[in-house]
Amino acid sequence: MSTSGPASAGMPHVKSLNCPGCGASLTVRSFGNAVTIICNSCHSILDAQDPKLKILQTFKAKANEDPPLIPLGSRGTIRGVAYEAIGFQRRTIQVEGISYSWHEYVLFNPIKGFRYLTEYDGHWNDVSILRSLPDLSPGEGSLKYLGETYNHFQTANAATSFVLGEFPWQVRVGETVQVSDYVSPPRVISGEGTRKEATWSMGEYMAGREVWKAFNLGGQPPAAIGVYENQPSPLGANVKGVWTLLGVFLAALLAMAVGFYSVARDEEVFDQTYMFDTTPKGEASFVTDTFQLKGRTSDVELTTSAQVDNNWIYINYALINQDTGHAYDFGREVSYYHGYDSDGSWTEGSRENRVVVPSVPPGNYYLRIEPESDPHRGTITYTVTLKRDVPQASFFGIAILALLLPAGILTWRSLNFEHLRWAESDYGKAPDDGSLLSSVENIAGSFKSSGDKE
Amino acid sequence: MTQPTANCPNCGAKITFRWSGSVQTVCEYCKSVLVRTDLDLQKVGQVADLPPNSSPVQIGTEGIYGRRAFVVIGRIIYEYDQGNWNEWHLVMNDGASGWLSDAQLEYAITFSAPGQTLPGECKLGQEFRWNNQAYTVTTITKAHYCGVEGELPFQYWDKSDLLFVDLMSHTNKFATIDYGEDPPILYLGEAVEFENLKLKNLRSFEGWS
Amino acid sequence: MIRRLFLFYGLAVLAAVSFAEYRGWSLNRMDEVPNVPRSVRDNPGSYRSVYGFYHHYTGGK
Numbered sequence: 001m002s003t004s005g006p007a008s009a010g011m012p013h014v015k016s017l018n019c020p021g022c023g024a025s026l027t028v029r030s031f032g033n034a035v036t037i038i039c040n041s042c043h044s045i046l047d048a049q050d051p052k053l054k055i056l057q058t059f060k061a062k063a064n065e066d067p068p069l070i071p072l073g074s075r076g077t078i079r080g081v082a083y084e085a086i087g088f089q090r091r092t093i094q095v096e097g098i099s100y101s102w103h104e105y106v107l108f109n110p111i112k113g114f115r116y117l118t119e120y121d122g123h124w125n126d127v128s129i130l131r132s133l134p135d136l137s138p139g140e141g142s143l144k145y146l147g148e149t150y151n152h153f154q155t156a157n158a159a160t161s162f163v164l165g166e167f168p169w170q171v172r173v174g175e176t177v178q179v180s181d182y183v184s185p186p187r188v189i190s191g192e193g194t195r196k197e198a199t200w201s202m203g204e205y206m207a208g209r210e211v212w213k214a215f216n217l218g219g220q221p222p223a224a225i226g227v228y229e230n231q232p233s234p235l236g237a238n239v240k241g242v243w244t245l246l247g248v249f250l251a252a253l254l255a256m257a258v259g260f261y262s263v264a265r266d267e268e269v270f271d272q273t274y275m276f277d278t279t280p281k282g283e284a285s286f287v288t289d290t291f292q293l294k295g296r297t298s299d300v301e302l303t304t305s306a307q308v309d310n311n312w313i314y315i316n317y318a319l320i321n322q323d324t325g326h327a328y329d330f331g332r333e334v335s336y337y338h339g340y341d342s343d344g345s346w347t348e349g350s351r352e353n354r355v356v357v358p359s360v361p362p363g364n365y366y367l368r369i370e371p372e373s374d375p376h377r378g379t380i381t382y383t384v385t386l387k388r389d390v391p392q393a394s395f396f397g398i399a400i401l402a403l404l405l406p407a408g409i410l411t412w413r414s415l416n417f418e419h420l421r422w423a424e425s426d427y428g429k430a431p432d433d434g435s436l437l438s439s440v441e442n443i444a445g446s447f448k449s450s451g452d453k454e
Numbered sequence: 455m456t457q458p459t460a461n462c463p464n465c466g467a468k469i470t471f472r473w474s475g476s477v478q479t480v481c482e483y484c485k486s487v488l489v490r491t492d493l494d495l496q497k498v499g500q501v502a503d504l505p506p507n508s509s510p511v512q513i514g515t516e517g518i519y520g521r522r523a524f525v526v527i528g529r530i531i532y533e534y535d536q537g538n539w540n541e542w543h544l545v546m547n548d549g550a551s552g553w554l555s556d557a558q559l560e561y562a563i564t565f566s567a568p569g570q571t572l573p574g575e576c577k578l579g580q581e582f583r584w585n586n587q588a589y590t591v592t593t594i595t596k597a598h599y600c601g602v603e604g605e606l607p608f609q610y611w612d613k614s615d616l617l618f619v620d621l622m623s624h625t626n627k628f629a630t631i632d633y634g635e636d637p638p639i640l641y642l643g644e645a646v647e648f649e650n651l652k653l654k655n656l657r658s659f660e661g662w663s
Numbered sequence: 664m665i666r667r668l669f670l671f672y673g674l675a676v677l678a679a680v681s682f683a684e685y686r687g688w689s690l691n692r693m694d695e696v697p698n699v700p701r702s703v704r705d706n707p708g709s710y711r712s713v714y715g716f717y718h719h720y721t722g723g724k
Contacts, residue, residue: 012508013660031508031659033558035537049537082662110659111510112648113559129560131645133590133622168558169536196579197592238665245666249673256677260684283708299687318710320699327696358689368707392683394690399680403673410665 012110019044020053029073029086031110034166045173048166059173061162066090069119069222070105072165076215078126083107083115085215087165093156093179106167114168117211118203122224123231124211125188125203134182134189134200141431143182143189145202150182150189151431153229154424158192181229185421188230205230227420235414246407250400257396265295265389273383276313276371285370290322293388297361301390305352306334306382312349313380316370321363328357334382356392415440460495462486469495472527473545476605479528487602489609498609504531504601509540509556510656513604517554517651519563522546526554528604532618534597543606551607553641554651555630561651562628564643572631572638576619582629584642589621589629 012031019026024041028034034048036056043061046053068088070076075084087106092099102120104127109115116127134145142151159176182189186205191198205228208221224231270291276284293300306313312335320327335349373380418437422429429441460469465484478489480501487499515526528543539557546552552565570584580591595618602610616634623629626644682688703710 011658011660033508033537049533109559110508110662111559111656131560131562131622131628132626133592133624135624196577235665241666242669245669245673249677252677253680256681256684285707285710287704287707297686299689318696318699320703322701322704325698325700327699329694329696355691356687356689357693358691359687366704368703368710370707389687392689395680395683395688399676402676406669406672 017053019046021046021055021058026053027073028166029084030108030166030168033108033110033168034086035169036163036171037166038163038171040164045163045171056170057172059163066103066162066164068103068105068164070117070211070215070217074215074217076107076211078107078115078214081109081112081115083109083112085165087163087167089160089164089167089171090162091158092161093158095156101161106165108166116201117206119211120228121226122208122222123228124206124208125230126206127190127201127203130189130200130202134191140180145189148184148187150184150187152426153181153183153188154426155180183230185230185236186232203230205232226424227417229421229424231421233414233417233421235410235417239411239414242407242410246403249403253396253399253403257391257393260391264391265298266391267294267388268385269293269388270367270384270386273381274369274371276373276380276382278373278375278377278380280375284372285316285368288367288369288384290364290366291386292364293360293362295362295389297359298389299392300357300360301354301387302332302357303352303354303385303387304332304334304382305385306380308334308336308351308380310337310339311335311377311380312373313382314372315382315384316372318368319357319360319365320368321361321365323363326361327368328360330355330357356390460490462488462497463495464488464497471605472525473551473605473607474549475545475551475607476527477607478602478609479605480603501602504603508657508659509542510559510659511540511542511554511556511653512655512657515542515653515655517653519544519546519552519646519651522548522550524552524554526604528606529602530599530606530610531601531603532597533600534595538600543604552643559648560645561648562643562645563651564628564630564641567640567642570640572640575617575633576631582621584629584640587623587625587627589623589627591619592622593620594618595620 015028017026017028018024019039019042021039021044022042024039026037026039028037028048037046037048037053038044039046043059044055045057045059047056068085070085072085072088075082084107085105086108089104090101091104092101102118105117107115107117118125118127134143134150136143140152142149144150156179157176158179160171160173163171163173177192178194180191188203190201190203192201193199208224212221270288272288300319302317304315312333314331314333316331318327318329332353332355334351334353336347336351337349338345338347340346367384369384371382415437419441431438459471461467462469462481462484464486465481467481467483469479469481469488471479476490478487480487485501486497487501488495489498511526513526513529517524524544524546526542527545530541532539532541537558539555542554542556544552544554550565552563555562555564567584576591576594578591578594582589596615597618598615599610616632619631619633621629628643628645630641632639632641699710
């Protein structure tokens with residue numbers, strides 16, 4: 001049903017007014033929603049609801065001080081809704097004697113309402129007012145909102161240091177308010193005001209290039225410096241996923257190890273004992289009888305054990321395929337020394353030596369053996385044993401390390417990122433919430449403080 | 455359903471009531487505030503020009519809340535130190551009367567909730583429990599009316615400063631206590647997102663499609 | 664993205680281990696000598712590792 005009679009008012013339009021302080025032209029974009037409007041020429045804060053624009057405050061500022069990165073009057077689209085930047089302010093806090101300032105932009109859509117963008121050191125946040133109350137923990141160290149826990153990051157007194165454009169609330173330069181931030185990256189919940197009368201808002205982290213894209217701005221956004229309180233970790237969720245995958249891989253490795261160890265032939269195909277007379281005479285080399293290496297192409301483990309006592313024996317081996325003439329040529333040393341000195345008894349070396357010959361095709365083989373040792377040291381008895389298709393643990397060990405390495409690096413980098421984040425907080429370190437990060441930081445902290453005097 | 459009609463006692467224009475429960479209305483032509491007695495309309499005052507508030511909602515705006523459709527039939531504008539806000543009077547399709555508040559384009563829908571005991575005064579942070587929901591006092595505002603429009607369920611104009619207490623909860627539930635009446639009136643409802651109201655017949659703004 | 668990369672990496676590691684175990688690879692390098700003549704069985708002293716390195720005539724004039 002439509003109204004009859006005259007319309008209640010003409011279509012609201014953007015107004016142009018003159019500043020009562022200096023006569024400069026002012027553009028009013030908020031269709032009557034603004035409470036205060038600032039003249040950028042004479043820096044007077046005017047009452048936007050008063051048709052005469054009464055002057056509420058005048059503050060000192062340089063000409064073109066702090067130009068907003070998003071020019072007032074620019075339109076941009078955030079979450080599918082078009083907004084116009086109509087207001088801008090700079091707020092400053094003091095932490096340990098150092099001033100930190102951030103900027104806030106008031107975004108306006110005449111039907112959908114207000115939104116705010118904050119910017120600090122190149123980090124942006126898309127902020128909107130909360131319509132329901134977060135649940136503060138008893139010590140106010142954290143709060144819960146919509147099932148998510150936010151940890152307290154910082155509380156500071158924020159002073160308004162510069163204003164521009166239009167605001168839907170009363171602004172005054174120099175006015176302070178207590179602000180508390182609670183983070184759950186990529187979100188942050190801020191409470192402004194006193195404990196009893198707080199206005200709560202939620203911010204979601206935005207990268208500079210997203211803002212530039214939303215508002216179609218030219219040039220490049222300012223580079224983000226350091227890690228911001230609610231900046232999402234580029235690794236974050238991945239760390240957990242990677243360790244879960246790692247667990248799966250390790251389980252698979254275990255299954256594979258069990259499989260290979262049970263399936264391997266581990267078959268002894270040769271076992272002979274020889275005596276080597278170290279008296280130098282003629283040819284020391286000899287060949288063994290042939291033996292068969294069965295199954296698929298796999299490894300052969302050769303064990304040389306020699307009864308050396310403070311002596312050594314070096315055996316030149318050639319594992320020769322009788323049919324193809326293909327041979328594996330290698331030498332192994334077995335040496336064992338022992339004695340007694342001021343520190344007690346000592347031993348060096350071993351009476352046994354193992355080597356794995358890789359990828360030996362099946363077939364008929366024999367060994368050509370040529371032992372060497374110090375001359376005139378008597379007779380050395382040694383045993384040569386060959387095993388076919390022996391599973392090797394070393395590959396599994398390497399695989400474990402190969403899998404742990406990227407997971408470890410990822411975790412270290414993630415912890416580093418979080419450390420940088422929390423270094424900027426009131427605490428200088430992560431909250432004690434049982435997370436891996438806080439445990440590592442607590443351990444690191446206890447190492448540092450263990451050197452302090454009690 | 456036939457709607458009662460009458461003539462404005464001041465200028466003779468035709469007045470149509472969209473809601474049978476309306477007690478007061480404003481003549482669109484001469485801006486006289488008219489109160490409905492058993493027999494006819496009585497002029498009780500005059501409304502000055504409305505302040506330049508620019509809510510997108512207007513008389514005749516339609517929308518949906520929950521499962522009920524509604525039409526905006528009246529408005530009260532309140533003014534306080536931070537600016538002003540609108541209380542739009544709604545009539546639901548089942549005949550119930552409700553309110554859509556628009557404060558800096560933040561919307562809430564409430565309905566009067568009689569039968570609850572209310573304290574003489576409230577403090578910030580004070581907690582209450584109504585209909586099994588906990589509420590906390592978040593704002594106490596001293597405001598005065600600065601304009602009326604359309605049909606209202608009571609007589610309302612030319613009043614001095616009154617106290618409004620707003621309460622929020624851990625959910626979207628929202629409440630207001632109007633201390634302008636004696637005894638104070640409690641309104642219970644919830645904060646709503648603009649999109650969910652599916653509003654039609656809104657005002658348009660220069661430069662915004 | 665990182666999880667997918669790690670998945671492929673891990674699968675590659677597992678595949679490599681499987682292949683190494685199946686084919687009987689070894690961590691040590693092993694010299695191989697092709698074409699050892701049958702005469703070595705009768706005269707083991709004639710075998711020299713040099714067979715593995717020289718594939719050209721070294722017998723002098």
